[in-house]
Amino acid sequence: MMDAADRHALFEPLTRQIAEITLHRRIRVAWWLALLASAALTALFVVGIVWLFAEGVGIWGINIPVTWGLDIVNAVWWVGIAHAGTLISALVLLMRQTWRNALNRFAEAMTLFAVTIALIFPVIHLGRPEVFYWMLPIPNAAGVWPQFRSPLLWDVFAYLSYFLLSATFWYLGLMPDFATLRDRARARWQAWIYGRLALGWRGSAVAWARWRQTYLAVAACAFIVVSVHSAVAMLFASSLLPGWHSTIFPPMFVVGAVFSGLATVVILAAVLRWSFCLDNVITDEHFDILSRLMLGAGLFTGYTYGLALFHAWFGGDLHARHTVVLRLAGSLAWQTWLSVALSLGVLQALWWARVRRSPAGAALVGAAVVVGMWLERYAIITGGLARDFLPSAWRDYAPTLPEWLLQIGAFGLFCLLFVLFTRFVPLISIFEVKAEAAANGGERHG
């Protein structure tokens, strides 16, 4: 056991390092520039939504047969990115792996922001977004009742419960750190705000014990993350469309989601480490672990692609086989190969330890993966609809300017939320990194 002086010597530099970022550090010009840039992009999002609400979905490139365009691509892609945050924070917590402690706070923030954006898209793609609550089974005079056998409804529940769960988990994890900020705040208003946010946390042994129980219980609920992307996959797999109906879709979507999410975590970890000089907290070892996970998830995703293609051919159905040909060598081939080259091709660089352990190298691979997985969603969703059973009805889809505004704007909104997060919330879980340091005898952070 360490005595109090030892503990103080071990913990104080770390607590100061993280808390300073939120409390006292002078705001740098770079942060203002990032805020300005992301706010400008978010403005595009607002423009896109106002335009949409004024004119209706007719301004988009969607039309029969491709009725789902960038709106649903983004709903699927963003909620997929969210998955890695839950995986890293909750599931790895249950496996009692301590390496997550430096990553979980911002990974959870990423989850929360990504789910928020993913929630916006299905609502705005409704022709009448003002009555989105009709999707909920609310007793009402009009007798409107949702179809419980439809995956569209399952998605409503899946997205909403995922949002609630990740918000709860994030806030629970923040409580002890809010209390730390309260205690170290020099300005009264800061102490007041962080004190309220900490919900009167005093750090007593009883409070810690109760908190630990709650935190683990909420973490155990995180297995619903699997049901979220499975329900998304059911949107496609439960149909009979060639290129959509395949039983491998639920695990393929879940693993693909984790894959793209891990890639995003790697990018964010590299950016945060560089921006806030966190080399001692987010170490090369973290990049190595994340890269290995990303490599594993990517290879498994590739395996599920193989299964989907093989069985589309194997079943002998004319339409399914034709879709395979279109995807591999026909008019949709560019989507397939560009997506595979970016996500699975570039990924192979991670076989080299030097790339894995370098923040820049891993983040570059991560960026390729994120774009590749977006293209994969695009190929599945729009490509599947563009080539159904009736060749005379085949029609290609091209996104229009209002759709691109929303695409770029959503990215801006994510960046804006994240930039604000880095300033007002401790971006590393202070108390968990300290606990890890104590367990390691202070080797890493001493």
Add this chain to the structure above:
Amino acid sequence: MHATRLGIVVAAGLGVALLAAGVVTGGARAWIGYLAGAVALVAIPLGSLALLAANRLIGGGWTGPVAPVLLAAARTLPLALLLFLPIPFALGEIYPWTGRADPAPVWLSEGFFIGRTVGYFAIWLASLALLVRGGGQRVAVGVALALYTVSGSLAGVDWLMTLDPLFNSSMFGLLFVAGHLVAALAFAALVTYAREPERPVGMVGGLLLAGVMTVAYLDYMQFLVVWAADHPAEAQWYVRRGAGALAVGFTLLVIAAKALVPTVALAWPAVRLRQRPLAIAAGIVLAGHLLNTAWLALPEADGVVPAALAFAGVVSLGAAAAIARLAAQSPAA
């Protein structure tokens, strides 16, 4: 030692008797049962091989408590190969797609089918040699694991899914491979307890729980997709497994043994972390694996009873072989 010998004799005798009963009552119709038995048994060495390879690749001691049994089980792969030797001679009795001339099948031609199975075993035996030697670079082990994942998936499709040539599920192979891992882990946990009741179980219970839940998830998703799409070619595969009270009862038994009971039981630390309760749970999981393999194959048989007798016979012979091998090795090995 006496009890062990008695166990071997009883299991082997029962196996021969059941096989004979299957052949007497059904003649060639018993072959599907034989196939199912062989497929159920080969899961143990294959799953053990994959678990050992995965552990060597990822590192960490998570198979530690059961590693000796996993290695011993993996080494029985050549024995399992022997079980498959008669099957090429009975393809016509087992698979409805044989003997088709028009249209000439590519994937499902008898020669290619047999050639593929030979190829699978060649890959697996080479991987076994790599692992047993203990050498093998991490990359080589990784390649072996990747090859196993692909070849195991294809083997599941070949051996069991094509019993109904209309059924086509892209999840089938993944389910087959995932089932191997769970069955092998359950087998290893059970045998480890039989040999060394006091040996600490480490993470084995948690791993088994994760495996059982993953397979249950995959099974349910396959069902949900088929149910929702309701395509006749796929739905009839499930309809056949729910036709009549007996079929429904058997399906429920499979669900209980491979998913429900172990998930609930292993969720308790008192079961997951203690030797004896974990061994009982592992036994249920293993039984679930055997029942599940029967559930996948037997409904495709012309007569279920002879096929079921033959299946039970092969499994019984497998049990005899397992007991004999274990008795030959001291626990310290």
